[in-house]
Amino acid sequence: MKKSEHQLRVTPKVWIGLLIAVGYLFIILPIQKLSGIPYQDFGASADNLYHSAIISMAAGAIALIIVTSLLGWWRPALYDNTLQRWTYKWPIIAPLFLLLGAIANLFSTDFSNFDAKFILILITFGLLVGFCEEITYRGLLLTSLRSKLSEGWVCILTSIIFGLIHGSNIVLGQDILTTITQFFFAALMGFSLYIVRRVTGSLIWAMLLHGLWDVSVFMSEYSSADNNGLGGLSIMVAAPLSIIFLFIVFRKIKKSEANRAS
Template sequence: MKKTDRQMRVTPKIWIGLLIAVGYLCIVIPIQKLSGVSYEDFGASADNLLRSAIASMAAGAVALIIVASLLGWWRSALFDNTQQRLNYKWLLISPLIMLIGIFVNFSSTNFSQFDGKFIFILIVFGLLVGFCEELTIRGLLLTSLRSRLSEGWVCIFSSIIFGLIHGSNILLGQAIPVTLMQVCMAALSGVTFYLVRRFTGSLIWAMLLHGLWDVSVFMTAYNNPDGNGTAGLLSLTADLFSVIFLIIVFRKLKNAKAKQLS
């Protein structure tokens, strides 16, 4: 048995990863619901964001840290070894396009409308959303999916589940058509974040990209409720590139376990 396997206190099973994802939602959704702030008003003020998203994700982060520690899955959740990395530089096209979208969002933001408290809360929000959602889906769930599935299907199923968890925003007052669109976009973005992990060998970079994107979207929405069409188009372009890249490498991924890939 490998050293990394011995460090795991609990053998990964798919049902464990799914239970973690459901359990995370069961923590954050009730807290967000009890805050009295609808999803569409999360970023309307610093206090709204603090009472809803920050409070709920802070509780979720504590739970995830405890679960990951009890399972002994930290290393497998956060890092891929050298043999598991996908060394195709063209995979960086998708995250680079998303980074451009982030730059466009920030460049179109009127920062004078944000005081120091709001900026600080937005930074905390970015760190929490990147940490919580990435650790849940492309960390712990990914580890569990790898116990039975090849990497191609790990990417597909983890991305679909990532999209589906955003469907819970219906419970927070978001319109059904908007939520359905968000589910689809999140699933596509999940492929981008997966490829970031597989190229860099670390989930941390996916956490940072995820957090930056969400913060830029919230800041843009605060200035312009209709959103930034250019950044949205760039994000969609990045997602579509990720899907194309996944199709290209799927033949290699579909029959290979993570430990077999080079």
């Protein structure tokens, strides 16, 4: 057992992370379904966003805080230790395209369509979605997968599972084609958010970028903003760059470990 694991109340196991990932979904999905608001209408108004997303994710956030505290996993979920933090900083270029896409969405938004109440709810939504989804998938799930798998598989599986959970939106009235597309976009975005964690050593920056991205998309869609497709294009640039950069870094790390072993 690793020394760091002695400081945890519960030793990380793969099944624990998977249970948390599914459990979070089973908390928010029924609440969102009971709201009676189709997924495509979540951001149509302040009241819609509050009753569909805010209430459900607030319940999810409370559950995640309790579970993380009981497990004693706050440190490994939120931060990489010195050995886990990358010395490579250049991969951050890939997720920066997501940041640029979010900024493009915001700059193309007509803010006259939003009152103070709506903006406050959007900010709350951004904080909740960033915290809940990142602590669940690139926090607790990542911590549990690290107990058994190589970091390459941890990266791949956390991204794919993050994409898969968006498939639940079909239960909320989203059509199949849009749901499949959202799965791929979310999974690809997961690779970029993983890079943010590994380069900065902190999940908090991934939470902030994730929240900002989702808020910018809601605002852009609500105000029918025309950003010339820059928002969607940013993912299409960030995703392949992230995968290429991850391949290069993991290969360098593997080669370095092999040289030390020999």
